[in-house]
Amino acid sequence: MTNPSPPQPSWRQIGRHAVFPNATHDEVARFDFLMRLNMHLAQAVQPGVKLAYDTRVAPAFAAEHGRQPADRHEVRKAMQKDLHYQLWSALRRNTMEQRQQAGRSVVFRQLAQLRAAADKINEGASTLKLDSSIVQPRYASVVDIHCMPGNYHTEEVARDIAPGANYDAGLFVTTAGALGSYSDGGGQAVVDWLKKNKPGWSPKRILDIGCTIGHNAVPLAQAYPDAQVVAIDTAAPVLRYGHARAVSLGVGNIEFQQASGEAVPFQEGEFDLVTTAMFWHETSTKAMPRIMKEVHRVLAPGGLTLHLEQPQYQNMAPFEAFMRDWDSYNNNEPFWTRMHEVDLDALMTQSGFPSGAYFETTMQAKVDRTLFPAPAGSEPGSHEDYGRTPKWTAFGAIKPGALA
DSSP, X not given: OOOOOOOOOOGGGSOOXXXXXXXXXXXXXXXXXXXXXXXXXXXXXXXXXXXXXXXXXXHHHHHHHSSOOOSHHHHHHHHTTOHHHHHHHHHHHHHHHHHHHHHHHHHHHTHHHHHHHHHHHHTTOTTEEOOTTOOOOGGGTSSOGGGOXXXXXXXXXXXXXXXXXXXXXXXXXXXXXXXXXXXXXXXXXXXXXXXXXXXXXXXXXXXXXXXXXXTTTHHHHHHOTTSEEEEEESOHHHHHHHHHHHHHTTOOSEEEEEOOTTSOOSOTTOEEEEEEESOGGXXXXXXXXXXXXXXXXXXXXXXXXXXXXXXXXXXXXXXXXXXXXXXXXXXXXXXXXXXXXXXXXXXXXXXXXXXXXXXXXXXXXXXXXXXSOOOTTOOTXXXXXXXXXXXXXXXXXXXXXOOX
């Protein structure tokens, strides 16, 4: 029995807070059109890419070379000539570019009001710590990551929050609501995993590296209200926005600090839990080992580090790896392809974790029932009712020792 078609949420259902941008009727319609187009591409057009590979591209490759493609690179070179793939890829890239421009249009129209609202919340707050001496790493500044003009750090005006507001408004469009009304499905998945696998655990200090607007750190702060959560990023605009967002959502045990994961400004062993969510693929070959060494350094003995990511390419079929690699070549994620080749076990061992400490697991976003009501007859709490809920690979390790 096939899963029923999921409901189609509207941008009007997105979670609101004090610094979230408002949208006119036409702006909502534009967001909803792009969201529906994303869903159509994923459900109706993308399956044709595999069909084209199986029926045209792979047979042609085999006829020419006497074998099947050996890796994703050979698949990509062959698929680039296929018209159906070209159509799907161009439309997918176009929806991302339009999402960014639609979001910027909405945000810049009301930037003065949004900035004033953020200023009112952020002024004098001890839980927002900015450092103008922080230099943006090259990997976060040389390209417009996922087509966002100026990336996370560019400031058009003083005390800018526009990159954060644009990110918050647009992520719901790209994911079609699959990460929930507050786009915090990654953080919610981490919390669910921790509650299941470490029941009764109460970490006192939590560090989230590469937090952007804190959408994945806030669920941790909510789940562990007695903990102090520190969320760091190199980009001031998303930190300003993220802090105001968290405060307006009633979350007071989270501190936003401008800092680099390559030089974390904390003492050795300060944190019981160190997390990232969809972060590593936006770093670099040189930065990854530096950041992981910092993770090991600031993690307390007995502490846990946990990282939410897309799966690595090792032992993956060439076509699947090729499809997952799309972002590297078409969505301004240049390190995506290299990061997913890294031997993460070896990386963590080289960073100070003992051999055998590394583990991998899977996580799944929690279904937001305000967006996707349970179908009749589905089991309560089922993640599989519509077959759309994002699934991720997560990896991590426990540092030897006992928590104080």
